[in-house]
Amino acid sequence: MLQNARVLRSEFVPTELQHRDTEQTALTEALEPLTDGDRADPIILTGPTGVGKTTLARFTLERLEEAALGLQTAVVNCWQNHSPYRTLFRILDELGRTVDVHRQSTPQDVLLERLREFDDDCVIVLDEADQLEDKSIIYDLRRMPQFTLVLIANREQDLFAGLDSRLRSRLQGTQTVRFEPYGVDELTAILEARADAAFGHPEAVSTSLLQEIADAAAGDARVAITMLREAAKTADRDDRNQLTRADVDAAIPEGRQTVRDETVESLKPTQRTLYEIVEAYVDEHGEPMPPSALYDAYEEAADDPVGNRQVRRHLNKLEHYELIAIRGSSRDRRYALPDTDASQ
DNA sequence: CTTCCACAGGAATAACAGGCAC
DNA sequence: GTGCCTGTTATTCCTGTGGAAG
Numbered sequence: 278m279l280q281n282a283r284v285l286r287s288e289f290v291p292t293e294l295q296h297r298d299t300e301q302t303a304l305t306e307a308l309e310p311l312t313d314g315d316r317a318d319p320i321i322l323t324g325p326t327g328v329g330k331t332t333l334a335r336f337t338l339e340r341l342e343e344a345a346l347g348l349q350t351a352v353v354n355c356w357q358n359h360s361p362y363r364t365l366f367r368i369l370d371e372l373g374r375t376v377d378v379h380r381q382s383t384p385q386d387v388l389l390e391r392l393r394e395f396d397d398d399c400v401i402v403l404d405e406a407d408q409l410e411d412k413s414i415i416y417d418l419r420r421m422p423q424f425t426l427v428l429i430a431n432r433e434q435d436l437f438a439g440l441d442s443r444l445r446s447r448l449q450g451t452q453t454v455r456f457e458p459y460g461v462d463e464l465t466a467i468l469e470a471r472a473d474a475a476f477g478h479p480e481a482v483s484t485s486l487l488q489e490i491a492d493a494a495a496g497d498a499r500v501a502i503t504m505l506r507e508a509a510k511t512a513d514r515d516d517r518n519q520l521t522r523a524d525v526d527a528a529i530p531e532g533r534q535t536v537r538d539e540t541v542e543s544l545k546p547t548q549r550t551l552y553e554i555v556e557a558y559v560d561e562h563g564e565p566m567p568p569s570a571l572y573d574a575y576e577e578a579a580d581d582p583v584g585n586r587q588v589r590r591h592l593n594k595l596e597h598y599e600l601i602a603i604r605g606s607s608r609d610r611r612y613a614l615p616d617t618d619a620s621q
Numbered sequence: 622c623t624t625c626c627a628c629a630g631g632a633a634t635a636a637c638a639g640g641c642a643c
Numbered sequence: 644g645t646g647c648c649t650g651t652t653a654t655t656c657c658t659g660t661g662g663a664a665g
Contacts, residue, residue, distance in 0.1 A: 362650060384649065568628060587653050607628050607660050
């Protein structure tokens with residue numbers, strides 16, 4: 278039944294965006310000067326996950342590249358490239374300027390120098406910019422006149438946290454486009470469009486089933502599309518050309534799990550061990566985990582355990598990735614799972 | 622009130638791995 | 644190969660915090 282599975286990938290950029298008109302207009306207008314060869318001011322996109330921030334940025338850049346000849350773009354995910362070095366490397370990579378830059382043995386200063394020498398107009402999108410380990414590279418990039426910055430973050434305050442005060446005051450004046458979670462109807466419409474493109478025939482899935490998925494996804498399009506993909510995979514495997522309620526009901530928890538697994542996959546072994554320990558403890562006891570129990574369990578589980586301090590560093594990373602939640606200070610510190618509450 | 626304890630997290634430093642020049 | 648860069652991860656040492664025990 279799957280005619281075009283590609284459109285069910287969450288990173289797929291559709292040819293038409295739905296329910297993001299005001300955001301789209303705002304971003305397009307902010308980048309307008311580039312079509313005349315001028316530099317545009319930085320712009321910030323904020324909102325929870327799965328509301329189309331990244332998709333809109335990519336979508337808009339594609340249009341812009343058609344309108345402004347010679348304009349270059351670089352989209353970098355700072356979650357996956359959180360060290361300053363990696364981020365700079367990725368930007369150069371996106372711009373095709375890594376030819377004579379050798380991984381690992383080229384100092385960060387040289388990467389910055391390469392960027393400084395770059396002489397075409399260019400839009401740099403820092404996706405998940407709040408995850409940057411060292412945000413001073415935002416400052417460095419901003420000072421280079423050929424670059425226009427688009428900063429994407431879940432919450433504006435996370436982006437500003439850890440920013441140099443000079444830069445903060447400058448960025449505070451910049452335009453922010455805020456994305457709200459999709460409503461059930463909006464999400465259903467998005468799913469409908471994807472379903473039509475993915476399955477050659479319109480009766481493959483009923484609107485009410487899509488509505489059910491949209492409702493379960495709580496405004497997160499990435500989760501919703503993943504759920505639809507899981508359901509489609511099941512039907513495809515059984516060689517059916519229609520999605521059943523059973524497919525959908527099974528896909529709802531699966532889709533959620535898949536999204537989480539994708540994150541856990543990218544963790545380093547130590548981090549994954551720690552995450553699994555916290556997850557297992559909370560599952561079993563139904564309450565957050567106290568530090569001593571966590572350290573003991575970790576030393577038990579790891580074959581070559583890392584030191585106390587390093588464990589804490591990894592736990593902070595996990596919190597950053599929103600895989601665990603850290604509550605309380607000093608004595609009553611507890612490690613929990615983040616509340617999957619989408620009402621923010 | 623002082624002391625102790627469990628814990629957090631900063632700073633300096635070391636160990637390591639990839640890549641380059643020789 | 645050796646030596647020398649680099650970024651990354653881990654260790655060691657340290658100071659600070661806040662509740663509990665004395």
